[in-house]
Amino acid sequence: MAVTEENPGYKWVGTRPIRPDGLEKVTGKARFGADLVLPGMLYGKVVRSPHAHARILSIDTSAAESMEGVKAVITGDDFPDLAANGAHPSDVDVANNTIARDKVLYEGHVVAAVAAITREQAEAAAKAVEVTYEVLPHVLTVDEAMADDAPLLHEGMITKGVDPAPEEPSNIASKILHERGDLEQGFGEADAVVEREFTTKPVHQGYIEPHAAVADSNSDGRANIWCSSQGHFQMRAYTATVLGVSPGTLKVTAAEIGGGFGGKTVIYLEPLAVRPSQRAGRPVKLVMDRDEVFRATGPTSGTRIKVKMGVSKDGKITAAEVWMAYEAGAFAGSPVGAAGMTAIACYDIPNFVVEGYDVVCNKPRVAAYRAPGAPMAAFAVESVLDELARNIEMYAIDIRLANAAVEGTQAAYGPKFPRIGFVETLEAIKDHPNYTTELGPNQGRGVAAGFWFNAGMMSSATVHVNENGTATVVTGSPDIGGSRQSMALMAAEELGIPYESIKPVVADTETVGFNDVTGGSRVTLATGAAVVDACRLIVEDLRARAAKTWDVELDQVEWVDGQAQHVEGAQPPLSLNDLAAKSGRTGGPISANASLNSRGVGAGFSTQLCDVEVDPETGVTRIVRYLTAQDAGRAISPDYVEGQMQGGVVQGIGWALNEEYIHDTEGVMENPSFLDYRMPVASDLPMIDCSIVEVPNPAHPYGVRGVGEVGIVPPMAAVGNAIHDAVNVRMTELPMSPVKVLEALNAHDE
Amino acid sequence: MAQVHFSAGLRELTEGLAQVEVDASTVRGLITALDEMFPGVGDRLSEASSVAIDGEIFTDAEYEPVSENSEVHFLDIFQGG
Amino acid sequence: MPRTHITTVINGDETEFLTEDGTSLLNALRDEVGLTGAKEGCGTGDCGACSILVDDRVTCSCLMFAPEADGTTILTVEGLADSGDLHPLQQCFLEGAALQCGICTPGFLMAAKALLDKNPDPTETEIRYALAGNLCRCTGYDKIIRAVQEAALEMRGK
């Protein structure tokens, strides 16, 4: 099945052994964020704003403080005023999102926190904190926020990226623009032009584990923190910023993490646990309820996107014009930048303008979600491309092949692509039996493609060889999808010892060098490269020790199959076990560190084929069949590559069909539960067929590209295109819920 | 001379130019030179999180070498999930 | 507030604990008994991460008041393996890579056990519906369904 340039003949890379952390997870022993209990631990509870936009006139904590069992009550006044201290605006936003100061900017915004001996006491005390608000008018969507006389969230917000800078503040944080060629000429050359407008709603990452943190602090401000996080070094940095302390005073340990998908790259609870812990001199545990998770964390942007594209008769895209506005939530920083760069990145288009706006509104601050920004843009662009293909009577796959970016194509966002595997994913779809399976009544088939950069960034790894020749591989990248297995597989390959002899560990912030967050599909690539580097240092060291043992020159020693061999066979081989057992004689313990800022990120592409069945009387769409083809570069751990592909697709299906934030007119979220925020359940889905494409990334020792994110980019358009194929209506709003589909069918019939 | 390309969003600072040639051996040198040509552009470029040099994307690329014929793009900030 | 004394059999052992009456069985198991295998994903019975067997029936422990457990026999994920020998479901989840983050795994295992105890040879559709009360956000369910099929096959072979 794999499209591969060569069979590399690896012994461990590409195999499917049992994951190192699996046993603890199937026996209930694995310790997640909320599982930690410390002696004397207090329970915390957060007080949140019931209003979408309001000025805080006063907070009276006296009643709460006098309640039984209550040990600390804190408000925004208990944290440094970063704005007054001249901190970077983005740090000020992090602090103000963690706990509100003058104003609350969304329903669920934190205003205070309490800590008490029991859970029930903490809950009662939280209810007893009296906050007086002056309710302000609010804006919930990009349209409301961009309106001329819209109420402002931030009085000083001047749109960035506009020259000359506007004199008046607005809710538009920034503008982005990419352009090339001549639009007018491009559309002039087109034989078919389609223009459509799309809207999407905020959706949540939906990890099953709510955020949790335990902090144990002392009066001197030093603290130990355990948290559920995608990046405990980043948590340390943010927490230190909000508390106004040096990062070195905080030790952060990453608990096992129950899903993140980008949503656990930011802080919510950690400073709110540290401060009361410091006051009380006791550990404090804070765990969110599910409704707090929905109201105050996560989501990714709701959007409005306009796309106009033209093609010639032979299927070449002659021009593309994309306008997009992304909700940032309460603080600047929607993923519109990435959206602008990814929107048309799959294709080689001579003439285009991509314009985007980052817009604040009174909803929770958006957080990264799997290929942040790209899925909504792809929904719009891939839907329009589908329609163009129909207009010129070309197959959906073929129009994509006719325009596909290849090595050397100048990407819409700037640089030329190195070796990429987009075409190979398109061909993998065409070669799969699903492509020609016959469809039944009311069934339809849709294709869509997606692009994501993947990230590199900074990683560190330490490898220790134990005295019996096994090895411990230490990294600082929280494992959210099986990355410990990938680390162990690459280390086994490098050291030449069995996978089972490697123990991969995720260490705390004091035990391993710095690591950026687990995000951007970067861990197997970048942390994996650090592991490979450290293993290679170990191998060099082992060769030197063998050379010393044999009294030969270093170049007389090779490392093959986990043992030192004399190039001429003049000495019996020395295994890792032999060398480790006698390491004291050859220089002491065998250990190596590697730290890097990763280079050679390999772009990821995914093409997907979706079959749906639509009930024309109720508007219900069911997924009948689904195929995803993705370029993994190299699948180090095929089980978990497939897992990422399948998981991304199913999140996308949820986004396509039913998931959405619903707010009432007061800006209060109406569906903050798994009952009404409808993520897919097992019975909603078929098996998700995977075709792993392997076009190795030439810049990585094992050809890794990163696989975590791009899988969520195509599904919404794939589903929408399939619905169109089934019942001939073009869906331009997400979610494509039964209500919306039936409305579209009714309008079509009229 | 390295070829430096500007996204449309940056061109307001480069007198509308989409591309210039700069003589520099590292990204830092390149930014310094550009800031002399277009005052203010240096700060904006330093804010960009990533730089693509000959198609390869770097984060915090300040000291990355740039060769005689390198093609350099400054990219908008983006975050992975 | 005076606490209520509860006697149960948990994972084969007679177990006593004290609880406030309004506390969920899930919180009592986690905080009082020290069994943190069952997880709270929602607290409202919508995600299944807290699934346990109470008198052989799969239940969301977040929806039970702790005093209701008095006199019952409870099985949690910690009791699924038989003195160190993994249950076939646990083994098949491991071999089939049926977990990513693992937070939902304890609940899936308990719900799947309840299914296979009742129906040793379920169809794919029956498995999907029987596990519809358990949310997984990582896997897309594919490998979970396959692992349950595999475990059913193995258990029938015994």
Next chain:
Amino acid sequence: MKYVAPSSVEEATSLLSASPSAQVFAGATDVVPQLRAGRPAPELLVDLKKIEELVSLKSDDNKWTVGAATPTAYLTEDEAFSHEFPGLSEAAGLIGSDQIQNRSSLGGNLCNASPAADSVPAMVVNGVRAVVAGPSGTRVLDVSEVVTGPGQTSLDDDEFIVEFEIDNMPARSGDAYLRMIPRTEMDIAVVGAGARVTLADDGSIEQAALALAAVAPTVIRIPDAEDALVGTTADDATLDAVAAAASEACDPIDDKRGTVAYRKQVAGVLAKRAVLIAIERAEQRNGTN
């Protein structure tokens, strides 16, 4: 909150009479989420599951008796009950997951008084009676008389339902329940439709009952649709009339789960489909029961 689990109906009613802020519960599958959502906590939680007659499922020659707190899983697992009332069994089997169905009950589903309760239309078309206990003894209500509005019942604070009585399904009769949810499971009905028909010897419809959920403040019967069916063989024109009557009778709201227009339209669709399934079942039972 104090928890008590009385072992007799009398003990339960006296507890309720003594404590105005008591909350009875069976599976707590609605009570717990409501408490978490901020509903004021009652002083007393009265668990009805330790009362023997409340957790039971029996039949005699004429009727079935279902304890009000009997887990709905018992109903779907009971082959005789499910054969007798396939529609009611299916409705019970739609209330949440397996985990929920091991706790949820017909009594709880009814007394929670949600307009969207799945079991209620199926109970209404089957003419189910509720035996209600109170301080002064028991009284019997038609199920359709229990709920008076969203969250409101005709029961007094110190009353609760002990059991339900369901007359055996007549010959040549069948029932069905369908609901529309966006997912396949784990949702609240956007529209629910229960139907029951009895066929005459010539195959025409002799009696018909149709009830809809989630389209009005309470579950509603659709007399116009029932009248339209009687005497026909449910040909296309009749079914269209049934659908139109069902849509017309709806008085739904726009909310997070669906719109007025959607609910009205789909109520007609489900009504039609439920009737067709009920007819098919009635034909299969063919007089011999």
